[in-house]
């Protein structure tokens with residue numbers, strides 16, 4: 205009997221056994237491949253979503269689908285390694301993944317968003333369509349929204365990019381891939397009219413598009429970082445990770461109750 209939670213590591217016979225034994229829920233980690241400063245790998249968003257998926261799948265005895273490594277990242281195209289896909293492609297891709305898994309008998313999905321605010325709209329559209337046309341249950345799990353209080357209690361700053369939150373999480377989950385000595389702090393500038401962070405009272409929930417030439421001015425001086433990765437720690441990352449795994453398991457349990 206296989207001990208992995210990852211569908212891509214199983215044979216079709218092992219997957220069939222799970223379905224026959226009543227498996228209904230699949231976790232779908234969705235991230236991005238985009239620059240994350242000089243200290244974190246470009247796969248950070250996908251890696252953190254996959255780490256949460258793996259831990260929660262193990263704890264709740266459900267399966268996880270292969271991570272989706274690409275998201276909508278036009279705002280990071282200024283630095284190499286960034287791969288952006290169009291929102292319509294992302295919606296179709298996620299929908300097709302749920303349609304395929306539903307065809308074989310899975311009936312509920314938790315989409316784990318490792319790519320924060322900019323991916324949420326597209327995930328919502330795919331989730332709504334899947335529920336309406338496939339008759340499946342779908343929950344979205346966004347780590348930023350699910351950790352608002354604890355991030356504040358940790359003394360971390362607001363959400364930026366490759367900041368202390370992502371830095372800590374990666375440091376705990378993938379220490380061999382983190383180069384914290386290369387990190388450059390870029391503290392938040394508060395007078396801004398636009399600020400996206402669900403835990404911040406000044407949140408405007410408004411994404412402001414930027415061209416590559418605008419990114420050159422705003423992003424390049426700090427190597428692609430926004431926030432203060434200097435405050436990151438592997439201990440903080442462990443607490444953050446455990447908090448999110450706990451909440452993700454709660455979401456899975458809720459979905460199990462809702463799915464016959």
Ligand SMILES: [Zn+2]
Pocket residue numbers: 240248249318319365366370
């Ligand atoms: Zn990120």
